[in-house]
Amino acid sequence: MAQQHLDPTAGPVAGDALAAYLRAQATEFLRALRQHRETGGAAAVNGSKEAVDAARSLRRSARRISGTLHTFRPLLDEGWSEAMRPELAWLSGTLAREHAYGARQERLLAALHRLSGSAAFPSQASSEVRAEKGQLTVGAAKAGALLERQLTLARTRAHSAALQALGSSRFHAVADNVAVLASEVPLTAAATTAATTATATASAGLKPLAAAAEDRLCDAVTGLPLVTAGHPYNSEALVHGLSADTAPQPQDAPWHQVRLLLRLHRYAREVLFGDEVRLDVRLLNAGKALDRHRDAAEAAAAAASAARTPRIAPATAYALGVLHADQRHEVEAARFTFQRAWMRETVGTP
């Protein structure tokens, strides 16, 4: 971290800050990997807190390395980084799945309790215990049990897949490459030239590349239906709530895309400013809203999917319908929140 520069334009070489950031993330990746192995990530679905933390750190640094390789690719050895990115995406995707199923289950069961007017949510209690308390209707209790069964199964499978991935030769190749990164970042010649001395290399400097990432984000946001989203209760998110199409809602895709671009922008800022990166409340709130958007959209899809289980009781299907609509309204609410966060700060800082 000693090689970071607070102002990269004043600094000598564009590649220095980039190399320092990638080295730090690679080191963090290797540390998390060690921790994951030591704390028995292999144990069970409900792993220890340490194992969960280690898996999160692994995902976190894998995403940052991958995003940074993407945003600053002109400064890095092309063949090397182009080969590495899909492998990192595979890894973080595989690791993320287990976490996502767990979070989705928690979100849906909490929503079922909220919709039953029951504030208490004993997350570890079995659905039988909850039903006995008379807090849930038969339909809600059965829907909860069905979702718990389906998502626990999916989570267990994702856990096995993650363990298998971490033991695979494919993963070891990734880990080897990250180890290389921790010691020697493969910069291009342009990156190792002082950015301020040559016009030719200036375009390949950190700042223009980070600015390009921000531009891609802003362009994508411009394409969002923000006027509609800013109008409360626009009923847009549930417009295909009963359509025959079982595929993910196409209206969600541009929002998911903005979520990814926002993340790349955030990582680029981390590269630029290092440890001195300011907390940008706008980015934070906008990002949180888009996370909520994604989570609610996937939870809604899970409820709809559970409702297609053969031979379920009508009361179960009814509860799943209410749950689906509720989560689609969460999607709408998240878009509203994003719109507010994004517009307010744009006005505030002209």
Added chain:
Amino acid sequence: MAQQHLDPTAGPVAGDALAAYLRAQATEFLRALRQHRETGGAAAVNGSKEAVDAARSLRRSARRISGTLHTFRPLLDEGWSEAMRPELAWLSGTLAREHAYGARQERLLAALHRLSGSAAFPSQASSEVRAEKGQLTVGAAKAGALLERQLTLARTRAHSAALQALGSSRFHAVADNVAVLASEVPLTAAATTAATTATATASAGLKPLAAAAEDRLCDAVTGLPLVTAGHPYNSEALVHGLSADTAPQPQDAPWHQVRLLLRLHRYAREVLFGDEVRLDVRLLNAGKALDRHRDAAEAAAAAASAARTPRIAPATAYALGVLHADQRHEVEAARFTFQRAWMRETVGTP
């Protein structure tokens, strides 16, 4: 109408404006009744436009007479008006039911189409025709057919009940009383004394009684959870979306009560200002929001009730669950709209 006074405080007798208003409403009631009989209100559920208009006019004037008897009761013969009010309420309630079932059916089928991403809504086409167009899923089409069946049955029964009521001796007694009102309003001695000449009668004047009706409205609004309602996407309306209780949601009751008090306030203004009554946009918007609140709440209850039909398919139940949640969100949206309408004008006119 010649006896109306534009400013009742400056006018000679409090009872004059009141008597003129009641006479006008009674005349309108008798005219609508004649029209209803002539245009064959007895014909069918889908009566002619004239029959529908006549029934609406009947309800409209019955509500106004009843509300006015209530608000200005110190100015009217107590025994007479206390005997008449429940009869008018019975009549307008009986007449309203047929209309309500029709409107509810239309609202729910339109929502099913909206939720299926189908903009077109052929209100007269059978559900088979709509399903053939491939616009609705099997579940949505079946839910629509079930609701259509149940609400058409309810509407037909309400229509018969209304016809039976209009032919009953109970109704003839009401009509006789309204005919009396059209020629001679039974005012008390206080009402026929000049309001401005005696302090004792001033309290029984039109203005204080109308102000008391407005106070009751404002007090009731103060009791509403307006802070929550003004916060978009508060998820409050669906909080009992899956509770076992099949009774109407208790959280709706204070809003329904405000709706009735708002109506009484509006009628009192009509009495005070006669034909010169200003259009109050605030009251108009607030009233519309509360009408929508009531309609959506009842539509949500109808969807939930249909879902309890024995032996329905899970896909039907699922669609009804989505529909129920959608209508409860309409309830929430209506509360938001009411809050905005009410607060904006309060701030605007201090």
